[in-house]
Amino acid sequence: xxxxxxxxxxxxxxxxxxxxxxxxxxxxxxxxxxxxxxxxxxxxxxxxxxxxxxxxxxxxxxxxxxxxxxxxxxxxxxxxxxxxxxxxxxxxxxxxxxxxxxxxxxxxxxxxxxxxxxxxxxxxxxxxxxxxxxxxxxxxxxxxxxxxxxxxxxxxxxxxxxxxxxxxxxxxxxxxxxxxxxxxxxxxxxxxxxxxxxxxxxxxxxxxxxxxxxxxxxxxxxxxxxxxxxxxxxxxxxxxx
Amino acid sequence: xxxxxxxxxxxxxxxxxxxxxxxxxxxxxxxxxxxxxxxxxxxxxxxxxxxxxxxxxxxxxxxxxxxxxxxxxxxxxxxxxxxxxxxxxxxxxxxxxxxxxxxxxxxxxxxxxxxxxxxxxxxxxxxxxxxxxxxxxxxxxxxxxxxxxxxxxxxxxxxxxxxxxxxxxxxxxxxxxxxxxxxx
Numbered sequence: 001x002x003x004x005x006x007x008x009x010x011x012x013x014x015x016x017x018x019x020x021x022x023x024x025x026x027x028x029x030x031x032x033x034x035x036x037x038x039x040x041x042x043x044x045x046x047x048x049x050x051x052x053x054x055x056x057x058x059x060x061x062x063x064x065x066x067x068x069x070x071x072x073x074x075x076x077x078x079x080x081x082x083x084x085x086x087x088x089x090x091x092x093x094x095x096x097x098x099x100x101x102x103x104x105x106x107x108x109x110x111x112x113x114x115x116x117x118x119x120x121x122x123x124x125x126x127x128x129x130x131x132x133x134x135x136x137x138x139x140x141x142x143x144x145x146x147x148x149x150x151x152x153x154x155x156x157x158x159x160x161x162x163x164x165x166x167x168x169x170x171x172x173x174x175x176x177x178x179x180x181x182x183x184x185x186x187x188x189x190x191x192x193x194x195x196x197x198x199x200x201x202x203x204x205x206x207x208x209x210x211x212x213x214x215x216x217x218x219x220x221x222x223x224x225x226x227x228x229x230x231x232x233x234x235x236x237x238x239x240x241x
Numbered sequence: 242x243x244x245x246x247x248x249x250x251x252x253x254x255x256x257x258x259x260x261x262x263x264x265x266x267x268x269x270x271x272x273x274x275x276x277x278x279x280x281x282x283x284x285x286x287x288x289x290x291x292x293x294x295x296x297x298x299x300x301x302x303x304x305x306x307x308x309x310x311x312x313x314x315x316x317x318x319x320x321x322x323x324x325x326x327x328x329x330x331x332x333x334x335x336x337x338x339x340x341x342x343x344x345x346x347x348x349x350x351x352x353x354x355x356x357x358x359x360x361x362x363x364x365x366x367x368x369x370x371x372x373x374x375x376x377x378x379x380x381x382x383x384x385x386x387x388x389x390x391x392x393x394x395x396x397x398x399x400x401x402x403x404x405x406x407x408x409x410x411x412x413x414x415x416x417x418x419x420x421x422x423x424x425x
Binding site: 148225229234 | 376
């Protein structure tokens with residue numbers, strides 16, 4: 001099975017790249033298509049021992065957030081190509097995906113970028129890891145809403161369609177709500193999504209993918225107001241003012 | 242943290258200029274106190290006249306919102322798909338328009354300054370959240386109230402009692418949610 005990592009220069013892309021490297025030995029070929037690296041400032045994560053320790057204690061692999069995905073790929077002799085554009089819908093990207101002819105494209109674009117219809121003209125599969133249980137937790141900043149709704153944090157791996165947060169679900173992966181002090185936006189979000197990517201690929205290889213819960217209602221969430229974000233963070237176990 | 246934090250999610254340019262809620266910093270209880278203070282400061286200046294009446298208006302949105310409020314209050318409301326679509330439009334544009342087409346797209350982008358419509362919309366959001374506890378409605382309510390607290394001087398005195406209800410209602414439901422989360 002050929003996997004293509006379509007990625008911008010983001011923490012999530014780095015996490016995905018390091019998880020894909022861990023899949024070496026499975027029946028997969030991994031290639032990279034990295035775009036916009038020259039246009040966007042490389043993100044830099046400060047050391048966060050508390051977040052790292054928490055995730056490790058949960059048995060979750062913690063990637064190096066500051067390792068460029070190109071370096072990850074080079075170290076393991078995964079081939080990759082780069083495109084200058086930072087627009088995921090640029091024709092050069094569509095063309096490059098077609099040329100690579102992957103079985104699955106794993107999407108790790110820049111924040112807010114949506115794949116337009118040109119990506120869905122053929123029957124290509126785009127795998128996305130959404131930090132919410134689809135369709136119950138669609139939309140934005142959903143981890144915080146999970147906390148406010150007193151639910152575990154779930155990542156859904158699914159094949160994308162033109163409709164946002166809707167497609168064929170592959171895996172639901174549940175994670176305990178983190179304790180106070182764990183960085184949710186940079187560490188927890190990206191690392192559990194990458195962990196789910198790992199599980200999703202294994203499920204696909206084993207032929208055990210496609211999950212759905214037809215009893216789930218659909219709810220769409222929008223960028224969380226800071227008041228509600230504060231309520232969520234202040235409700236975490238161990239929080240002290 | 243030392244010093245007083247000023248709640249920064251108010252803007253006299255709203256709703257024409259959007260208030261940006263992305264990537265907010267965490268400031269603990271200082272932030273929540275500043276948020277509540279922003280509401281109390283407006284509440285303290287509102288008229289206490291209880292004989293107010295809702296704005297009479299021919300604007301299509303006014304009629305629609307009032308009809309929905311009546312239906313919600315009488316438990317006969319069925320247009321959830323349209324209310325959710327309006328919610329989505331508001332979250333994207335941060336505006337309430339005088340008139341919408343059948344897909345809740347605005348007929349005229351310049352017509353978003355009828356501030357009393359934001360009071361009506363806040364009433365809808367508060368009522369729905371109180372009845373359903375669906376968080377997207379609470380999220381939008383707080384954002385609408387940011388606009389109302391930014392532009393309250395442009396609200397006719399006849400509407401003050403209703404503005405007071407949505408601001409006090411917001412404080413009550415947010416603090417209630419806070420208390421519920423602390424007991425888990």
